[in-house]
Amino acid sequence: MKKLLLTLGCILLVIYAVLTALSWGDGYRSERKLWRLNHEFSYLATHNDSTPDFAFEQMARKYRAFIQQSPSAIFAARGQMMLGNLYAVRKDYPHARDEYQKAVGSDDEISAQAQMSTAKTYELENNWQQAHDTYQQIVKDYPTTNTGFFVSMYLAKHDDSYDSALTFYQNLANQHPKSTLEYNALRMIALCQLNQHDWQATVQTMRDMILKYPKAMAIKEAVNTINLLTVTRLHDYDMGIQIYQQFIQKYPDHPADPLLQKMIKDLQLLKSKNLNIRFGQAPLPKKL
């Protein structure tokens, strides 16, 4: 039995050693180390007021050591971002910005996040002009990153500048047809049009979206918006009916077809009764 135990134990150890050796340098160790540092930092951040400066300095030293030792540029950049966050938590914004800028580099997503964090520090200092310029720079430099994609809408909400956001998302949709980016851009276009109270354009964008991307989520959003706008704002039942008919014609066996058939019947009923529904107080969807 001892022999069997020894043999099986050795097999487990050898496999562990081989897999560890083969996976050496694949970034997992850096990922784990960074997660542990972030875990430690999140504790300090939640006890910000009662944490002495030296504890933060010690944390900063740990991050610096990690950045220096990290074999992967991505993890080093993530560490750099966290170092920036550490100074931002201590309200040392100029120092935080210096650290964020060091994270700007080869990875577009991290670079966009670093610029976004930089802009946030300007906002926290009530320097909107500088923040605005930095946000604009993100839109220009990293339009297709997750961060860059939403910055335009953020600016539009802040400045009520939906025209420029609309142009931005329309350009993106045109440049990246048949992609997730186009789908997301269409949603943002509809949101801009909704905020501009351009009901007809919103309905048309929603129509384009479901005809191009017949996903369950898209249909749900589109049906809610189209029903609400065509009935209460545009009083044009035919518009909704036509969109749903177009969809059924294009996708004859789609699972959403029975729902859309029902919508057509309901809209036809409203039309036949010649109801002029005016929900003056009807809340518009804040987001799609």
Next chain:
Amino acid sequence: MTKVKSPMTVLRLASNLFTMENQQIFYPFIIIVFINLLILEVLYFAPRYPLSLFFNPLISRMWGAEYLQYPLNLLLLPKIMYYAQIVVFLFVTSILTAVTVDMIAAINNDRPAIFKDSFKRAIRSYISIVIYAMLPLIFFQGFTKGYGLLIRHADKIHETTGFYFWLKKFVFYATPYAQFIYGIFVTALLIYIPVLIIIEKRKIFTAFFVNFKVLFGSFWLTFFMILVPSLFFLPLLLMRENINALAQMTAPEIQIWIIALSIFISTAINIMTVSSASVYYLYKKENL
């Protein structure tokens, strides 16, 4: 032979068989633990190179790419391990448990317990044993559906105080413990099937019906005979229920240690219960 009056006597008689004189009786336990630990090791390294080449597309498609990152990969580990253990239980653990039954029968007949010989004899009933191993899984599927219905009904309770509120709480929080008791109940109902397949060379369907004949008049003895060793699993169940808090206090790697510990404990419980059932069956056959 000692007179069997209580479950504790049966358990003591069964545990007395596990001595260094019959050291090969430990082999099934060692092999089951080894195979499970090997799978745990492979799954732990799944998101890392070179195993990531095979596993990453699978994990991304089934659970999402975020589960390839630390520490979410460790949150997913118990789930994947559970599925792997079902396969191991059906095709490996079941036959090795049957080997234990055969070795006990050999010892009872004053023959030496030789793993190789018992394996050769048990493998002849492999199909019946695998079908037997499927039965608890089917029963569990039924339980999961039934308990799911109960949870859905409980979810409709909107009271925030009083009897129904506490009933709802009980239904929600008692799930793992209800599963535990149900598991013991199902095991007690089916425990003599492998014993009959191996010792009496019965086919699965005959063994299924004769099993109830054996159970008649001794169900509660059998139930407690299974309950007592199963109680060792309760601390693990508590740990699993509070895994998030434990991981926060220690490290996300605690998941691996809990799985490893549960492999040892559940295998020992499984071997012990089947051994006790074999001992009790042999006793009943010879004395009643």
